[in-house]
Amino acid sequence: MKSAKLPKPKLIVILGPTASGKSELAVKLARKFGGEIVSADSRQVYKEMDIGAGKVPRDRPNNKQIKSNKKRIFVKNSLLFVGNLSEYFHRGIRHYLLDVASPKKRFSVVRYQKSAFRAIKKIQQKGKLPIICGGTGFYIQAVVDGIVLPEVKPDWKLRKKLEKKSTKELFKLLRKLDFKRAKNIDEYNPRRLIRAIEIVKKTKKPIPALKLQPRFNVLTIGIKKSSEELKKLIARRLKKRFKQGMVKEVKKLHKSGISWKKLEEFGLEYRWIAKYLQGKINYPKMVEKLQKDIEHFAKRQMTWFKKMEKNQKIHWIRNYKETEKLIKKFFSF
Protein backbone atom coordinates (compact mmCIF):
# COMPACT_ATOMS: atom_id res chain seq x y z
CA MET A 1 0.00 0.00 0.00
CA LYS A 2 2.68 2.42 0.96
CA SER A 3 4.44 2.02 -2.36
CA ALA A 4 1.26 2.51 -4.33
CA LYS A 5 1.67 6.27 -4.40
CA LEU A 6 5.33 6.30 -5.28
CA PRO A 7 6.13 6.31 -8.96
CA LYS A 8 7.37 2.98 -10.16
CA PRO A 9 11.08 2.77 -10.83
CA LYS A 10 12.15 2.93 -14.45
CA LEU A 11 13.44 -0.06 -16.27
CA ILE A 12 14.58 -0.59 -19.80
CA VAL A 13 14.09 -3.89 -21.57
CA ILE A 14 15.86 -4.89 -24.73
CA LEU A 15 14.63 -7.97 -26.48
CA GLY A 16 14.89 -9.60 -29.86
CA PRO A 17 15.63 -12.92 -31.50
CA THR A 18 18.98 -14.60 -31.17
CA ALA A 19 21.85 -13.03 -33.15
CA SER A 20 19.94 -9.80 -33.67
CA GLY A 21 22.49 -7.71 -31.81
CA LYS A 22 20.78 -7.18 -28.44
CA SER A 23 23.90 -7.37 -26.34
CA GLU A 24 25.78 -4.77 -28.33
CA LEU A 25 22.86 -2.39 -28.23
CA ALA A 26 22.46 -2.86 -24.49
CA VAL A 27 26.11 -2.15 -23.82
CA LYS A 28 26.08 0.91 -26.03
CA LEU A 29 23.06 2.26 -24.16
CA ALA A 30 24.54 1.39 -20.79
CA ARG A 31 27.66 3.36 -21.64
CA LYS A 32 25.65 6.30 -22.87
CA PHE A 33 23.12 6.48 -20.03
CA GLY A 34 25.08 5.09 -17.12
CA GLY A 35 23.41 1.74 -16.98
CA GLU A 36 24.09 -1.80 -15.88
CA ILE A 37 22.81 -4.88 -17.60
CA VAL A 38 20.68 -7.71 -16.31
CA SER A 39 20.84 -10.65 -18.68
CA ALA A 40 17.62 -12.53 -19.39
CA ASP A 41 18.86 -15.73 -20.90
CA SER A 42 18.03 -19.20 -19.66
CA ARG A 43 21.35 -20.67 -20.76
CA GLN A 44 23.77 -17.86 -20.02
CA VAL A 45 23.02 -18.24 -16.33
CA TYR A 46 25.19 -21.34 -16.34
CA LYS A 47 28.91 -21.32 -15.71
CA GLU A 48 31.17 -22.95 -18.29
CA MET A 49 28.53 -22.47 -20.96
CA ASP A 50 30.07 -19.50 -22.70
CA ILE A 51 30.52 -19.82 -26.45
CA GLY A 52 27.54 -22.10 -26.97
CA ALA A 53 25.24 -19.88 -24.98
CA GLY A 54 26.59 -16.78 -26.70
CA LYS A 55 27.71 -14.79 -23.68
CA VAL A 56 29.49 -11.51 -24.12
CA PRO A 57 33.12 -12.07 -23.23
CA ARG A 58 34.29 -11.12 -19.78
CA ASP A 59 36.79 -8.27 -19.57
CA ARG A 60 40.24 -9.05 -18.25
CA PRO A 61 40.09 -7.43 -14.82
CA ASN A 62 41.87 -4.11 -14.95
CA ASN A 63 43.38 -2.10 -12.12
CA LYS A 64 40.54 0.32 -11.85
CA GLN A 65 37.98 -2.40 -11.27
CA ILE A 66 40.15 -4.23 -8.80
CA LYS A 67 40.69 -1.04 -6.85
CA SER A 68 37.00 -0.30 -6.69
CA ASN A 69 36.25 -3.75 -5.40
CA LYS A 70 38.75 -4.24 -2.64
CA LYS A 71 36.50 -6.63 -0.81
CA ARG A 72 36.19 -9.01 -3.72
CA ILE A 73 36.06 -12.66 -2.90
CA PHE A 74 37.37 -15.58 -4.83
CA VAL A 75 35.29 -18.59 -5.58
CA LYS A 76 37.20 -21.41 -7.18
CA ASN A 77 39.85 -19.09 -8.59
CA SER A 78 37.36 -17.01 -10.52
CA LEU A 79 36.00 -13.92 -8.93
CA LEU A 80 32.23 -13.81 -8.97
CA PHE A 81 30.36 -11.75 -6.45
CA VAL A 82 30.80 -9.03 -3.92
CA GLY A 83 27.59 -9.12 -2.01
CA ASN A 84 25.01 -8.90 -4.73
CA LEU A 85 27.29 -7.02 -7.06
CA SER A 86 28.18 -9.06 -10.07
CA GLU A 87 31.81 -9.10 -11.06
CA TYR A 88 31.05 -9.87 -14.66
CA PHE A 89 32.17 -6.92 -16.75
CA HIS A 90 31.99 -6.59 -20.48
CA ARG A 91 33.46 -3.47 -22.05
CA GLY A 92 33.45 -1.92 -18.63
CA ILE A 93 29.76 -2.53 -18.06
CA ARG A 94 28.61 -4.67 -15.19
CA HIS A 95 26.42 -7.62 -16.20
CA TYR A 96 24.17 -9.48 -13.81
CA LEU A 97 22.85 -13.03 -13.99
CA LEU A 98 25.62 -14.47 -16.06
CA ASP A 99 27.50 -17.42 -14.55
CA VAL A 100 25.24 -17.68 -11.53
CA ALA A 101 24.38 -21.39 -11.64
CA SER A 102 26.03 -24.72 -12.13
CA PRO A 103 25.01 -26.58 -15.28
CA LYS A 104 24.86 -29.68 -13.11
CA LYS A 105 21.96 -28.23 -11.18
CA ARG A 106 18.52 -27.13 -12.15
CA PHE A 107 17.75 -23.49 -12.66
CA SER A 108 14.28 -22.07 -12.88
CA VAL A 109 12.23 -18.99 -13.69
CA VAL A 110 11.55 -18.36 -10.06
CA ARG A 111 15.22 -18.24 -9.24
CA TYR A 112 15.71 -15.99 -12.17
CA GLN A 113 12.91 -13.72 -11.10
CA LYS A 114 14.18 -13.38 -7.55
CA SER A 115 17.75 -12.73 -8.61
CA ALA A 116 16.69 -10.25 -11.25
CA PHE A 117 14.58 -8.29 -8.77
CA ARG A 118 17.55 -8.17 -6.44
CA ALA A 119 19.92 -7.07 -9.18
CA ILE A 120 17.59 -4.35 -10.39
CA LYS A 121 17.24 -3.03 -6.87
CA LYS A 122 20.99 -2.93 -6.45
CA ILE A 123 21.46 -1.04 -9.67
CA GLN A 124 18.80 1.47 -8.76
CA GLN A 125 20.30 1.99 -5.32
CA LYS A 126 23.52 2.96 -7.01
CA GLY A 127 21.63 5.50 -9.05
CA LYS A 128 22.23 3.66 -12.27
CA LEU A 129 19.84 2.61 -15.00
CA PRO A 130 18.88 -1.05 -15.07
CA ILE A 131 18.71 -2.58 -18.53
CA ILE A 132 17.30 -6.06 -18.98
CA CYS A 133 18.62 -7.65 -22.10
CA GLY A 134 17.92 -11.12 -23.38
CA GLY A 135 15.95 -13.50 -25.50
CA THR A 136 14.15 -15.70 -22.98
CA GLY A 137 10.65 -14.34 -23.16
CA PHE A 138 9.36 -16.18 -20.13
CA TYR A 139 12.13 -14.77 -17.94
CA ILE A 140 11.58 -11.23 -19.15
CA GLN A 141 7.86 -11.56 -18.63
CA ALA A 142 8.31 -12.93 -15.13
CA VAL A 143 10.15 -9.73 -14.19
CA VAL A 144 8.30 -7.17 -16.25
CA ASP A 145 4.75 -8.35 -15.57
CA GLY A 146 5.65 -9.55 -12.10
CA ILE A 147 4.03 -12.93 -12.57
CA VAL A 148 3.15 -14.34 -9.18
CA LEU A 149 4.31 -17.91 -9.37
CA PRO A 150 2.82 -20.53 -7.06
CA GLU A 151 5.01 -21.26 -4.06
CA VAL A 152 5.43 -24.90 -4.90
CA LYS A 153 8.91 -26.20 -5.40
CA PRO A 154 9.49 -28.87 -8.00
CA ASP A 155 9.26 -32.35 -6.53
CA TRP A 156 11.55 -34.42 -8.69
CA LYS A 157 10.52 -37.70 -7.13
CA LEU A 158 6.89 -37.04 -7.93
CA ARG A 159 7.80 -35.85 -11.41
CA LYS A 160 9.75 -38.99 -12.13
CA LYS A 161 6.82 -41.09 -11.08
CA LEU A 162 4.41 -39.10 -13.18
CA GLU A 163 6.70 -39.20 -16.18
CA LYS A 164 5.99 -42.91 -16.50
CA LYS A 165 2.35 -42.23 -17.23
CA SER A 166 1.01 -41.47 -20.66
CA THR A 167 -0.22 -37.97 -21.40
CA LYS A 168 -3.72 -39.34 -21.57
CA GLU A 169 -3.47 -40.72 -18.05
CA LEU A 170 -1.94 -37.49 -16.81
CA PHE A 171 -4.74 -35.49 -18.28
CA LYS A 172 -7.35 -37.74 -16.69
CA LEU A 173 -5.63 -37.40 -13.35
CA LEU A 174 -5.52 -33.63 -13.57
CA ARG A 175 -9.16 -33.47 -14.57
CA LYS A 176 -10.03 -35.36 -11.44
CA LEU A 177 -7.90 -33.10 -9.25
CA ASP A 178 -8.64 -29.70 -10.77
CA PHE A 179 -11.33 -29.58 -13.39
CA LYS A 180 -10.91 -25.90 -14.11
CA ARG A 181 -7.21 -26.07 -14.78
CA ALA A 182 -7.67 -29.16 -16.93
CA LYS A 183 -10.12 -27.26 -19.05
CA ASN A 184 -7.62 -24.83 -20.47
CA ILE A 185 -4.35 -26.70 -20.24
CA ASP A 186 -2.52 -28.10 -23.23
CA GLU A 187 -3.64 -31.68 -22.76
CA TYR A 188 -0.88 -33.24 -24.83
CA ASN A 189 2.01 -31.58 -23.07
CA PRO A 190 3.40 -33.85 -20.35
CA ARG A 191 5.51 -31.15 -18.71
CA ARG A 192 2.65 -28.75 -18.28
CA LEU A 193 0.41 -31.56 -17.01
CA ILE A 194 2.97 -32.81 -14.53
CA ARG A 195 3.61 -29.36 -13.16
CA ALA A 196 -0.12 -28.71 -12.75
CA ILE A 197 -0.62 -31.99 -10.90
CA GLU A 198 2.35 -31.20 -8.73
CA ILE A 199 0.88 -27.87 -7.65
CA VAL A 200 -2.53 -29.31 -6.86
CA LYS A 201 -1.09 -32.22 -4.92
CA LYS A 202 1.19 -30.03 -2.83
CA THR A 203 -1.24 -27.25 -2.06
CA LYS A 204 -4.21 -29.60 -1.92
CA LYS A 205 -6.15 -26.82 -3.62
CA PRO A 206 -7.09 -25.98 -7.19
CA ILE A 207 -4.59 -23.82 -8.99
CA PRO A 208 -5.34 -20.13 -8.52
CA ALA A 209 -5.78 -17.86 -11.50
CA LEU A 210 -2.73 -16.15 -12.89
CA LYS A 211 -1.82 -13.00 -10.97
CA LEU A 212 0.39 -10.16 -12.14
CA GLN A 213 2.08 -7.58 -9.96
CA PRO A 214 4.05 -5.27 -12.18
CA ARG A 215 6.47 -3.20 -10.17
CA PHE A 216 8.34 -1.20 -12.79
CA ASN A 217 7.75 1.52 -15.27
CA VAL A 218 9.08 -0.22 -18.33
CA LEU A 219 10.29 0.91 -21.72
CA THR A 220 10.59 -2.10 -24.00
CA ILE A 221 12.73 -1.92 -27.06
CA GLY A 222 12.66 -4.72 -29.60
CA ILE A 223 15.01 -5.55 -32.40
CA LYS A 224 13.28 -6.97 -35.43
CA LYS A 225 15.09 -8.33 -38.47
CA SER A 226 13.86 -9.73 -41.73
CA SER A 227 14.11 -13.48 -41.80
CA GLU A 228 16.72 -13.39 -44.58
CA GLU A 229 18.92 -11.01 -42.67
CA LEU A 230 18.54 -12.97 -39.48
CA LYS A 231 19.45 -16.22 -41.19
CA LYS A 232 22.63 -14.62 -42.45
CA LEU A 233 23.47 -13.24 -39.03
CA ILE A 234 22.88 -16.62 -37.45
CA ALA A 235 25.14 -18.34 -39.97
CA ARG A 236 27.89 -15.81 -39.53
CA ARG A 237 27.81 -16.00 -35.77
CA LEU A 238 27.71 -19.77 -35.84
CA LYS A 239 30.82 -19.95 -37.97
CA LYS A 240 32.63 -17.59 -35.68
CA ARG A 241 31.77 -19.56 -32.60
CA PHE A 242 32.88 -22.86 -34.07
CA LYS A 243 36.19 -21.16 -34.73
CA GLN A 244 36.33 -20.03 -31.14
CA GLY A 245 36.20 -23.61 -29.94
CA MET A 246 32.54 -24.29 -29.32
CA VAL A 247 32.99 -28.03 -29.85
CA LYS A 248 35.79 -28.12 -27.35
CA GLU A 249 33.61 -26.36 -24.83
CA VAL A 250 30.92 -29.04 -25.09
CA LYS A 251 33.53 -31.78 -24.86
CA LYS A 252 34.83 -30.21 -21.68
CA LEU A 253 31.36 -29.96 -20.18
CA HIS A 254 30.77 -33.64 -20.76
CA LYS A 255 34.14 -34.50 -19.27
CA SER A 256 33.27 -32.51 -16.18
CA GLY A 257 30.38 -34.87 -15.57
CA ILE A 258 27.41 -33.57 -17.52
CA SER A 259 25.62 -36.39 -19.30
CA TRP A 260 24.95 -36.37 -23.02
CA LYS A 261 21.27 -36.50 -22.21
CA LYS A 262 21.48 -33.35 -20.15
CA LEU A 263 23.56 -31.61 -22.80
CA GLU A 264 21.05 -32.55 -25.45
CA GLU A 265 18.32 -31.12 -23.31
CA PHE A 266 20.04 -27.77 -23.12
CA GLY A 267 19.13 -27.54 -26.78
CA LEU A 268 20.58 -25.90 -29.89
CA GLU A 269 24.38 -25.77 -29.82
CA TYR A 270 24.65 -28.14 -26.87
CA ARG A 271 22.17 -30.58 -28.33
CA TRP A 272 23.66 -30.84 -31.80
CA ILE A 273 27.29 -30.76 -30.79
CA ALA A 274 26.59 -33.46 -28.20
CA LYS A 275 24.99 -35.61 -30.88
CA TYR A 276 28.02 -35.06 -33.08
CA LEU A 277 30.48 -35.90 -30.31
CA GLN A 278 28.61 -39.14 -29.64
CA GLY A 279 28.96 -40.04 -33.30
CA LYS A 280 25.23 -39.93 -33.93
CA ILE A 281 25.68 -37.49 -36.83
CA ASN A 282 28.57 -36.17 -38.87
CA TYR A 283 29.99 -32.67 -38.85
CA PRO A 284 28.22 -31.17 -41.88
CA LYS A 285 24.91 -32.63 -40.75
CA MET A 286 25.39 -31.10 -37.34
CA VAL A 287 26.06 -27.65 -38.76
CA GLU A 288 23.07 -27.93 -41.06
CA LYS A 289 20.70 -29.08 -38.33
CA LEU A 290 21.96 -26.51 -35.92
CA GLN A 291 21.50 -23.63 -38.33
CA LYS A 292 17.90 -24.72 -39.01
CA ASP A 293 17.18 -25.23 -35.34
CA ILE A 294 18.44 -21.78 -34.42
CA GLU A 295 16.30 -20.28 -37.17
CA HIS A 296 13.28 -22.04 -35.71
CA PHE A 297 14.19 -20.91 -32.27
CA ALA A 298 14.37 -17.31 -33.42
CA LYS A 299 10.86 -17.66 -34.78
CA ARG A 300 9.56 -19.08 -31.54
CA GLN A 301 11.13 -16.17 -29.73
CA MET A 302 9.25 -13.75 -31.96
CA THR A 303 6.01 -15.61 -31.26
CA TRP A 304 6.61 -15.10 -27.58
CA PHE A 305 7.33 -11.41 -28.00
CA LYS A 306 4.16 -11.01 -30.01
CA LYS A 307 2.29 -12.54 -27.12
CA MET A 308 3.97 -10.13 -24.70
CA GLU A 309 2.75 -7.26 -26.80
CA LYS A 310 -0.77 -7.90 -25.55
CA ASN A 311 0.22 -6.55 -22.14
CA GLN A 312 2.96 -4.26 -23.12
CA LYS A 313 4.01 -1.91 -25.85
CA ILE A 314 7.19 -2.95 -27.61
CA HIS A 315 9.02 -0.27 -29.57
CA TRP A 316 10.51 -2.04 -32.54
CA ILE A 317 13.51 -0.03 -33.60
CA ARG A 318 15.43 0.20 -36.84
CA ASN A 319 18.52 2.08 -35.73
CA TYR A 320 20.47 3.29 -32.76
CA LYS A 321 19.56 6.98 -32.98
CA GLU A 322 15.90 6.12 -32.74
CA THR A 323 16.60 4.19 -29.56
CA GLU A 324 18.39 7.08 -27.87
CA LYS A 325 15.49 9.34 -28.67
CA LEU A 326 13.02 6.90 -27.16
CA ILE A 327 14.96 6.67 -23.96
CA LYS A 328 15.34 10.43 -23.62
CA LYS A 329 11.63 10.79 -24.08
CA PHE A 330 11.00 8.05 -21.54
CA PHE A 331 12.94 10.02 -18.95
CA SER A 332 11.36 13.35 -19.68
CA PHE A 333 8.08 12.12 -18.20
Add this chain to the structure above:
RNA sequence: GCCGCGGUAGCUCAGGUAGUAGAGCGCUUCUCUGAAAAAGAAGAGGUUUCGCCAGUGCAAGUCUGGCCCGCGGCA
Protein backbone atom coordinates in the same frame (compact mmCIF):
# COMPACT_ATOMS: atom_id res chain seq x y z
C1' G B 1 20.95 -51.16 -79.25
C1' C B 2 19.44 -54.82 -75.49
C1' C B 3 18.23 -56.11 -70.26
C1' G B 4 16.93 -54.43 -65.34
C1' C B 5 15.19 -50.60 -61.90
C1' G B 6 12.80 -46.15 -61.20
C1' G B 7 9.71 -41.41 -62.57
C1' U B 8 3.73 -39.90 -56.76
C1' A B 9 3.64 -32.91 -52.03
C1' G B 10 9.53 -28.24 -52.15
C1' C B 11 12.93 -32.90 -50.78
C1' U B 12 13.38 -38.44 -49.57
C1' C B 13 10.11 -42.02 -50.31
C1' A B 14 5.12 -45.50 -48.82
C1' G B 15 1.10 -46.76 -51.65
C1' G B 16 -0.50 -56.52 -51.10
C1' U B 17 -5.09 -58.93 -54.80
C1' A B 18 -7.70 -51.50 -59.15
C1' G B 19 -12.54 -48.29 -55.58
C1' U B 20 -12.72 -40.86 -53.60
C1' A B 21 -3.82 -40.16 -52.64
C1' G B 22 -0.07 -41.09 -47.46
C1' A B 23 4.58 -40.64 -44.07
C1' G B 24 9.04 -38.22 -42.56
C1' C B 25 11.68 -33.79 -43.37
C1' G B 26 10.89 -28.76 -44.91
C1' C B 27 7.19 -24.65 -44.78
C1' U B 28 3.26 -21.66 -42.04
C1' U B 29 0.77 -20.57 -37.53
C1' C B 30 0.23 -21.26 -32.47
C1' U B 31 0.51 -22.83 -26.87
C1' C B 32 3.00 -21.91 -22.32
C1' U B 33 1.36 -20.48 -14.06
C1' G B 34 9.05 -22.94 -10.56
C1' A B 35 12.69 -27.54 -16.97
C1' A B 36 11.29 -22.29 -21.45
C1' A B 37 17.48 -22.88 -26.32
C1' A B 38 12.99 -26.99 -22.87
C1' A B 39 8.18 -29.34 -23.58
C1' G B 40 3.99 -29.47 -26.85
C1' A B 41 -0.20 -28.37 -30.67
C1' A B 42 -2.54 -27.11 -35.34
C1' G B 43 -2.49 -26.00 -40.57
C1' A B 44 -1.26 -25.32 -45.81
C1' G B 45 1.03 -27.98 -50.06
C1' G B 46 -0.31 -33.11 -55.05
C1' U B 47 -2.79 -27.25 -61.31
C1' U B 48 -9.98 -32.64 -61.16
C1' U B 49 -3.71 -34.79 -59.87
C1' C B 50 0.52 -39.72 -59.37
C1' G B 51 6.36 -38.61 -66.47
C1' C B 52 3.25 -38.45 -71.38
C1' C B 53 -0.40 -40.83 -74.78
C1' A B 54 -3.79 -44.53 -75.84
C1' G B 55 -6.48 -49.06 -74.28
C1' U B 56 -9.34 -52.60 -70.89
C1' G B 57 -12.76 -51.87 -66.71
C1' C B 58 -18.77 -49.13 -63.56
C1' A B 59 -13.99 -47.61 -61.56
C1' A B 60 -6.56 -47.10 -63.05
C1' G B 61 -0.55 -44.36 -59.16
C1' U B 62 -2.56 -49.37 -59.07
C1' C B 63 -3.71 -53.72 -65.26
C1' U B 64 -2.05 -53.66 -70.90
C1' G B 65 0.63 -51.33 -75.05
C1' G B 66 3.56 -47.36 -76.93
C1' C B 67 6.54 -43.08 -76.12
C1' C B 68 9.76 -39.66 -73.11
C1' C B 69 13.33 -38.95 -69.02
C1' G B 70 16.92 -40.72 -65.06
C1' C B 71 20.08 -44.60 -62.98
C1' G B 72 22.69 -49.38 -63.26
C1' G B 73 24.39 -53.54 -66.21
C1' C B 74 25.50 -55.97 -70.96
C1' A B 75 27.28 -54.95 -75.53
